[in-house]
Amino acid sequence: MVEFSVPGFQALMTIHFMPQYIALESLCQDYGFELLGMCRNQSEVTAVLNDLGEDCETEPESEGLGQAFEEGIPNLARLRLAVNYNQKQFVAHPICQQVLSSIWCGNLAGWRGSTTIWKLFIAFLIFLTMPFLCIGYWLAPKSRLGHLLKIPVLKFLLHSASYLWFLIFLLGESLVMETQLSTFKGRSQSVWETSLHMIWVTGFLWFECKEVWIEGLRSYLLDWWNFLDVVILSLYLASFALRLLLAGLAYMHCQEASDSTTCHYFTTAERSEWRTEDPQFLAEVLFAVTSMLSFTRLAYILPAHESLGTLQISIGKMIDDMIRFMFILMIILTAFLCGLNNIYVPYQETEKLGNFNETFQFLFWTMFGMEEHKVVDMPQFLVPEFVGRALYGIFTIVMVIVLLNMLIAMITNSFQKIEDDADVEWKFARSKLYLSYFREGLTLPVPFNILPSPKAVFYLVRRIFWFICCCSSCCKAKKSDYPSIPTFTNPGARAGPGEGECGSYRLRVIKALVQRYIETARREFEETRRKDLGTRLTELTKTVSRLQSEVASVQKTLAAGGTPRPPDGASILSRYITRVRNSFQNLGPPTPETPAELTMPGIVETEVSLEGDLDAVGEAETPASGEPSHTSPAYVLVHREQEADGAEDLPLEEGLETKDES
Structure with a gap:
């Protein structure tokens, strides 16, 4: 993937050679796409798409690729690196899509084959029972229900249901403001009456903080949806801060003098008396803009369809x-x-x-x-x-x-x-959505994620215990045994007992894929060459057949005592021999043969009229040295046909001489 990113980066840095670098980038993308198609079994696909091994330490672009996924889900580090490099053709490969779809559905084998109506019905049930499902997971994350909710597709439906409840809550706040206009027209409402949505906002803020911790700041900011989340949360927090400021100013001024003009302004003044820069004006405007942006954020889930x-x-x-x-x-x-x-x-x-x-x-x-x-x-x-x-x-x-x-x-x-x-x-786009729900944690949706779960407390205590007792050094990674890689040279090869490490296995997989790619390209080249040769031979057969019919008609005309008229003022042999030579100019010359001369009776009187045609034939067959060449494949084939026709129709005579001066 590193070589895939170099042409695109150089195209941005070097404007003068941008077309060349873009063409090189396209070529590298095609190469990666075809190389992935050379995988023959699941183990090779796993080695290509999963961990980067030692590459993670040397590539700055691999930041955030070491994040852990849910139990039983591979890390797909190379696939995520391809997403970061915007390698759309590689990510859209059928093999990648098959791997992602199988992980997305998890143990729900019938989800992919179910109808749209059934999927909508399941989504509606999850939408209605979302609070109860979240409470069940919060109490027992390791139960059967907890493992079921960790499946990416159910996690996606759970988070989508939570966001829909948040939008419904925003609509409810707008309807309440409309029905209780007398209360919200002035300053009689409290801060909490207009800020109940901050419960969800707090959950969203904690969710984004955990996402930054898991992905890394650089990888987090590369996604425009995360940038929109930051803007929305900032506006919500700014609106809430202005309402708190207004309440604080009212409390402070009324504590000093309850009958003062300032206390009256911040507590009971009518809206027409407010100043332009009043904090409540700004808070209401920011809340209106943020509500609009919150509904546009719903478009994030659309790539699922x-x-x-x-x-x-x-x-x-x-x-x-x-x-x-x-x-x-x-x-x-x-x-x-x-x-x-x-x-x-x-x-x-x-x-x-x-x-x-x-x-x-x-x-x-x-x-x-x-x-x-x-x-x-x-x-x-x-x-x-x-x-x-x-x-x-x-x-x-x-x-x-x-x-x-x-x-x-x-x-x-x-x-x-x-x-x-x-x-x-x-x-x-769907692959990016799938990968965002493969990560470990973030199972509980907003606002239930702000509640400290027993699992989080247990993990915190365990981490503190490991830090104190230095038990983390006891954890050793198990070495996995990988199957052998069949190639063209050793299709039945088997890995030795000491060749089971991930890095060496991945390198052997890459070498085998490159070898298969080269062999496939070589076979395709040979097949194309054979097809091209067959096409040329077919054209030659048609050309010789037309030439034979033309020569036969000329012979019949001469035998009848007439004067033949070459079509379009050009020689028959000149046109066809030139076409045949152009068709076979890239092929090597065959074994030279010396054909017999054609002699036909009754053509002495037409020698002058055919002299120019024979000159044209001589010019078409004469090499650069000026001497006639009899090794041309077109020359040999044409004279063979003429010799056969002359032997069958007319006796050979010495009437026509070869013009050496041409």
Whole structure:
């Protein structure tokens, strides 16, 4: 995987050779994809996809790959490294997908073959019984229920159900605010009445902290979903902190003087009396924005379904295009905003122009056709009116016709790229979702994860005991015995008793895969060469057959005493021999043969008319030295056919002489 990442990194660092490095990266991806397809059994697949051995210590990109998975789940370190390197073709390989799907379902063998209705029914049951399942796991994590909830697909359904309950709770808070408007209109509500959602937020914060501890900070920040989680949690915490600040200020000022104006402002003042920078204003705005972002976070689970996952990937690419497009949009919008504002500031003829804020809103809504063009009219000032109309017209043309259509073209192009490679894109996104639920721990969803479980207390006590007694050095890794690797040279080879270490076995697997790849490529090359030779021989047979029919027609014409007319003013032999020589120019010459000369009666009178044709034949067969060559395969085959026809139809005569001067 290291060599896979080098071309992409060099392409970013070296702009001048970017196409060459991108082509090299594509070649390396194809090589890795085909090399994985050479695996013959499960042991070889396990050796290729699992632990990195000594590579984990030397590769900085392997940070976070040493994290432990659930019991019975392999670590899949190389597969996760391929995900970090964005090797979509390698991750979407059928072998990788088969391994991930088998781990994802665990002991639930019938899950993959079940219908969608049955899966939705199971998900609905887990959604309803989520609190009871979490309490059961919290009390007995090693029970049968605990082992069942550790299966990745059930863990995924449990966490999704918890997040759906959180969103329902947010909707409930909004409905309560609407029904109790008199309470939430002023400052009569308490902090806890408007901050019950902070129970889930606390659980989310603890979940993200554990995720950073498990994955590492660098690997955590590489995922954009984690970045969105940080933004959402920051906004929730900022909103809650502002509400606490407001309550603290009210308590502090009312303790000093309960009849003061400041105490009245922070306790009983109406909303119309609040200042612009009031903490409750800011808290409500932040909470509204965060609620919207919380619902968009639900798109994280969409890659579990093929159709919804493809749409989610397409929307992500479109948003990326829009962000890049906004830079050009803001440059042009700022330029016209400055120009129009400078024209209409001295006049103040209209309410929508002459003010920076109003001019910006006017130009922004103009892009969507929601403003009238008469706003720029000033009949009493002709020159400013003309310039203002001209700038407004140019702005409309540039923004509405050029830039917006360019944005549509960019979005359409991104969507088409995803659709052209939809299967690979979706499998890559689904693989990332699967891997996030393979890790050890994080089984309890929010908000039950904030409760210290007996298992966590036991692990803490055990770790402290190991640290004090230095018992960790007693744990030794068991050496595993691996089967032998069949190759082309030794298909029945068996591993020796001392060759069972993971590193040496993995190296032997890689060598065997490379050897199989080379042998397969060699066989494909030989097969392609044979097919190419057969195609050329078929073309030669057709060419000789057409040539034979042409020569036979010429012989019949000459025997009848007529004058033959070469087609298109060119010699028959010249056209066909040139074609045959071009077809066999890469093949070695056969054993030279000297064909007999063709002599036909009755052609003395046509010698002059055929002289130019024979000259053309001589030029087509004469090598660079100037002497005629009789070793050409086309020359031998053509004269063999002519000799056979002459022997059957006409007696040989000495009427036609070979023109040595050509």
